[in-house]
Amino acid sequence: MIVADRSGTPALWAVLSVAVLLAVTSGFSMRHPSGHGGSPTAREPDALPGPPHNLPVLSTYFTGRAAETQRIVGVLRGPDRGRRRRRRRDERPVPRVCVLYGATGAGKSELAVAYARDQLTRHSLTWWLNASGPDALRTELLEFAQYVGIHDQESKNVVLMNLWRWLRDQRNWLLVYDGWPAYDDALRRLLPSEGDGEVLITTQQNQGWDGLRASPVELRVFPESEGIEFLVRRLGVEPTEAAEEACTRLGRRLGWLPLALEQAAACIVQAETTVVEYLRDLPGGASVEDTFRLAVSRISETSPAAVDLLRLCTFLASEDVQKTTLMQYRSVLPDRLRTVMADPVTVNREVLLLVDHSLLTRSGDWRDGSAAYGMHPRVQTLIHDGLSLAERLEWSQAAVRLMEACFPMTPDLLASRPVCERLMPHVEAVIDKLAWGDDTGGGLGASQDPEALARLLHRVGAYQEHRCDWVRSLDFFEREAELREIGTGDALGRATARYAVARQHYLLAQLDGAERECRRALQLCDDREEEAFLRLRAHCQRQLGGIMRERNRFSEALAAVQTAVEIYEGQAWREESLDWAVAEQEIGLIHRNAGHLTQAAGHYERAERRIPSRGIQEPSDYTVFRAMLQRDLGIVAQDRGQLEYAEERLAEALAVFGAHRGPEDFETAQTAKFLSDVLRRRSEHHREEARRSLRVLRRRDLRRRARTELDQADRLLGPVVELHRKRSEAEEHKYAACLNKLGSLRLAQGRPAEARRTLEQAEEIYLRLYGERHYYRAKSLTRLGPVLRAQGDSATAERVLREANGIFRAALGDDHPALMAVCEHLSDCAADRGDHEEAGRLRREADRIRRSL
Structure with missing residues (x-):
């Protein structure tokens, strides 16, 4: 209708x-x-x-x-x-x-x-x-x-x-x-x-x-009485006995389907003919398909360009085909339609013809640029099925070129979001309806111009990545990579696509796929010294470093990122962006994960020196990057037990992120998460001091401070957990990190049952994504141990902590900071069962690691 x-x-x-x-x-x-x-x-x-x-x-x-x-x-x-x-x-x-x-x-x-x-x-x-x-x-x-x-x-x-x-x-x-x-x-x-x-x-x-x-x-077809009433109104005739009899014949011929009745009535009105004459032109056993074929046939005799518009719209989404888009990017359309789109008066005439025949719908207002067209999905199917293979290839390619021309070149910019999102239904339709040739020469159908389709897929993938939809982004980048492998000889394009695929695998914690695609991209960059290849090689080496870091292969990770740094050191374009500084930050992260806190802090400071100078007009992203480095130094201080200094650095970073990125930005949330954990640890220290103090007023003050810090931690962490829960479909591993901190906070608040459920959920996520021997899982086990002990199950707590101890030592060595907490908690378990010698030995081991930091 x-x-x-x-x-x-x-x-x-x-x-x-x-x-x-x-x-x-x-x-x-x-x-x-x-x-x-x-x-x-x-x-x-x-x-x-x-x-x-x-x-x-x-x-x-x-x-x-x-x-x-x-x-x-x-x-x-x-x-x-x-x-x-x-x-x-x-x-x-x-x-x-x-x-x-x-x-x-x-x-x-x-x-x-x-x-x-x-x-x-x-x-x-x-x-x-x-x-x-x-x-x-x-x-x-x-x-x-x-x-x-x-x-x-x-x-x-x-x-x-x-x-x-x-x-x-x-x-x-x-x-x-x-x-x-x-x-x-x-x-x-x-x-x-x-x-x-x-x-x-x-x-x-x-x-x-x-x-x-x-x-x-x-909802079924019209009852006969309603169908007759509709046709009488649509045709604008008097409800005489003869008119109703003719409408009955037409309705029965078309099975009383409203869409078929609407289209037939529109055709009759526009042709200024009668129902009887219209029925004479329909074949025996006429269907809704026949009514549309008849309408298209009549239009093509007088206006073939109008039919071309129908063919183009067949390969787009069924709604919201913007008139301004068709006119602005008409240069990529086939000749006849391009000529029509150059003249607004002709466009309006052709569209009105299609609307009058119920083949196209209009919406919006041409005066404010919101005019748009639509086609019923059934009409799209009928038009598509009537095209020859050559016509499908032509119009599928035209739709690809149109989307590639109008999809923003910079999909990662905030200003591009509305346009990108509005075009996504059309992009999806173009890809779903892609026509492929069957010639023996390997014709690629709608990708007869394969670069246009590849560019479109890449930009759409970049947009989805920017909107944190990494599953869909991966799909677009994989399609691009496949297309480039069979359709072009562009080594840089193939390498860029493989790198993009690797990045999405990494963001989804799919490390095998990430490493495979990253190494394929690097192979394509081998022995190429052009600037574009050098830049891409550096990106790939940094990505490989992140993958190796996640796999606990820290020496390989350092070697990969250091290779990227060496590329930057030898190029004049290193001052054009933050890439060199970010590479130094990534080396710092590898050292921190490996437990080398002094080296980590040194590289974070070096990263700040690598930020290009922009004077007093420093870009916002440079300011945010400096805040990231402050956050990273705060995390190192937390690992060293310097909680007051950690709180200062993290609070400063959080203020910058809040001002520049907003409360629901990922970096803001990450910083709030770590600051919450620092406040929780400070609260625990103050409660321990209160238990040891003999002065009543001092104990009261310490307990008040501990409660205040716990309240602050809860206010900070609550929105962060909720944010990561919303994003958990694509970022489940990061959600697990939030659950770890939430579990410890719940224990500090005296809610061990809730803490246990939370930490077991985090452990299950890490177990599924990384396996039972990854140190991420050991982090959850380390926090779970004290919860089990608080519930009176000291034996299970000790078993869980010993498993964490084994994982940490195998993955990170015998001197990693993470072992301090494990040894301290194991010492408590040993004291519970009366083995004070073992408890003392474990305390001394924790002190040894602490002194080494």
């Missing part, structure tokens, strides 16, 4: 006035200010009072569906509603979900629009979401989050989690997910799980919704 042009923006609703003002002041422009587009002959119904919304305009010709509407109302407003209000106070409400399913072309979207508009006054917020694919839906949700005033973050997962939390605190909202492809776990994460609201989903799928506790409502 076709929807009409959108009307003006609705009146402000008091409940969301603050959010709207935030959106306006941030310069946000709603993607769908008043609908998704439609026929120019349709008119907007009388405006309903209600909150801000972005609902499509309901078609002037919408007919019937009263029974199905009542079933939707029954699901979303049924008798269970009262019971929901009588939930326990500590039980959060769960959204009511209705799944409206039916065959494509049955009019599901139109019915959803009709329901949402009819219920506007009952909802505090109504929002329409294109759910045709993960990228399209994610884009819509991110725009929705910005609309309600949620600040953007690097990680898209963090933004979405903040949106779910916002919805959880609101009441009486309605979200419409239009065109959901199928229910699966990946898409399930794009639905709110808590909140007093309603979710209406339109889909072709009627199976697999049990896990969502959703109630399905089926």
